[in-house]
Amino acid sequence: MTLTDEDKITIEKFALQNAVKYGKTPQLGAVMGRVMGSCPHLRPLAKDVGPMIQQILDEVSKESPEAWQSRLEAIAPELIEELNTKKVPDKGLKPLDVAEGETVVMRFAPNPNGPPTLGSTRGIVVNSEYVRRYGGKFIIRFDDTDPQTKRPMLEAYDWYIEDCTWLDAKPDKVVIASDHMEVYYDYARKLIEMGHAYVCFCEGGDFKKFKDAKEPCPHRGQSPVVNLEHWDKMLAGDYEEKAAVVRIKTDIKHKDPALRDYGAFRIVKTPHPRPEVGDKYVVWPLLDFEGAIEDHELGMTHIIRGKDLMDSEKRQGYIYNYLGWDYPKTTHWGRIKMHEFGKFSTSGLRQAIEEGEYSGWDDPRLPTLRALRRRGIRPEAIRKFMIEMGVGETDVSISMDTLYAENRKIVDPIANRYFFVWDPVELEIENAEACVVEPSLHPTEERGRRSINVGSKAFVCNDDVGSVKEGDVLRLKDLYNIEVTSVSPLKGRCIGNSMEDVKSRKMRIIHWAPEDNVSIKVLAPHGEFTGVGEKQVVEELNNVVQFERFGFCRIDSVDDGVVAYFTHK
Incomplete structure (x- = not known):
């Protein structure tokens, strides 16, 4: 594989953009960094790219700034516009100082x-x-x-x-x-x-x-x-x-x-x-x-x-x-401080593990890659997070939320949705008829539906019903509306499936789990959550799913109930 004419034009336009921006012939390393960062297919050809860049820079050095501007306008006017656009400070890695060859x-x-x-x-x-x-x-x-x-x-x-x-x-x-x-x-x-x-x-x-x-x-x-x-x-x-x-x-x-x-x-x-x-x-x-x-x-x-x-x-x-x-x-670069972890050292973590404070190096509370991987953080998100941070001597203080935001972009489109009810309370639905509901596996992606058998009982979160009173109305998401008829024990009756009623009566929409369920334990940095969920979750071993109204989780094991590791909201 050799450099094509199109590749040579790409090199020339980045060389000219740098020359126009700074008013002088650029260094080889500066152009090399831009070319390799923008053209992944050229990375294996670095030995050919370097000499070609130098050849083009030799030609650029013979021309005037006016000629640089004119030529760049002819072959890449968008790069002229880029120079004229006021941008936020550059993110990412700056070019290395690389000598020819x-x-x-x-x-x-x-x-x-x-x-x-x-x-x-x-x-x-x-x-x-x-x-x-x-x-x-x-x-x-x-x-x-x-x-x-x-x-x-x-x-x-x-x-x-x-x-x-x-x-x-x-x-x-x-x-x-x-x-x-x-x-x-x-x-x-x-x-x-x-x-x-x-x-x-x-x-x-x-x-x-x-x-x-x-x-x-x-x-x-x-x-x-x-x-x-x-x-x-x-x-x-x-x-x-x-x-x-x-x-x-x-x-x-x-x-x-x-x-x-x-x-x-x-x-x-x-x-x-x-x-x-x-x-x-x-x-x-x-x-x-x-x-x-x-x-x-x-x-x-x-x-x-x-x-x-x-x-x-x-x-x-x-x-x-x-x-x-x-x-x-x-x-040289400054230190990274993660708000959620403060100061930590590998020696200190090792001692804490040996003393039983943590379950191991992949404990979800730890800032190790083994823990993050088990929680479902993707390597692409970590790479982008680290690269965009760049290299500078200023100490960096950031939140894990930044990494979570990058990871969310990756997992949100591919994570199936399920109901998980933590700290569950049994709800008897007095006039319920056996039925099957089929909520979608994803709200925007066409990925099919899951099937849930519904009987006369369901489970809801204690947080959702801890303060309800007789006569209160609730919407069981993707199922039907109920009116609370008893608080202890918790009972209700179905009052239809109208979403108009939900809006007009300002019903709270809560999630639920069927009587035929699977036990679920979620291990998270902020605690351990136990409850029940849809049985179909057992088919998601090693995948990241989204438990609705709870967060993204990676299904770690399904042998004796489901054990999941919390990823992030």
Whole structure:
């Protein structure tokens, strides 16, 4: 498959629009981002698209702004109109700074001490979307070199891959840091030999005093030969935990204390949970060292990280400078705060689950992808939600309602409607005749009807009848109108099926469930709801349905009654 003449015109019009908008020849990356974002069929042809864009930009640079305007009016007048239309601030992802011929390589690097949460999902979606637009490579790298404080969970490695695939973000490559310990050791030895790293035996508090005073600790001046001897003893397990640390030499008088001779390796004798690693190693790299080496080894071109990790780039920059490497292009973003969850951490959630506060990682109250998937949130909704949020250093405070709104657009047209009565009250209808009613499965889509057998009894919500009095009139939705003849026990009599009566007498319309029903339990973030509903619900296993006047729910099991997970209103 090659670029067509139509594709070339598309590239030219976006190049010209950018040139007209900013009054100068655009950068290749800016046009590439617009082209890939608007033309999904070109994403597999990124290697052909880049040179073609550059060729067109070379031609554009030879013309005047007047010529750009004239040509754009001729081939894409709608883009001129777009420029002249006052729009709301741009949503979504801005173009990357991509050099000509550069293959974009980006990564998401989780600590697998639990499954992905909404917070980590942003990194999965945004990085995968960028490489998709630029025809690059998306890597999942498990930063699992802390077997003690943030101890990995064996299940979490697979959970991440499963959730990435579900999000349409299947990685091109999966890397596990604990498989590369010998690589980190080799670079540590090299830096020690070069005199850029040393083994420090200071206690934590003592080293802090030296660091705060901008003075070298007693071990900083050791020769590489002495440091290598200590390094070999560390690897052999001759030192106890916290007895020795490998530090990277920086500027000991740097104005920022966090950048003064930072730790690169420490001794941890807790076995790693991966059986292939186990107690094989007792010296483990800290994250700044491990990440710096991996980003280089994997050929990372662009990194997106939290603005709270800006110091990481500065610390890692010393390693890159010592080894003569170029640092990847880096973008920072602010934190996401979800109103419904407040602050949360994977470690905190793990502890709460172990203490029995939650039923598991897919408890509907949790902000994990496993919980959202079980509730019926669609991956397309999550992707759009994260992409439209964009990348910026401003902290973002949002509500789950925004995600629910995106999901509602997807599930509303496909979710069948059913009656579910929670906290049910039995209603005897004194003059009822057995009949069958057939409400539609969907109010606007032609999807057929469900069949409900009606006898002399029905069930209604306690909330709907808790305050009724004798003589009150109600409409049982899609059935008939009743007049209440007794409150305790609750009884009524049918008074016809006229919708005109409903309007003229201002009847409340309530839903109901037949006597021949199925038990239903709904698990929701805001509580547990038990009741009864239509038997036909058992045919909707794993589907999202809408329980009328309650909300959308995903049917999770039908073995012993129905168990559903609340999706949203």
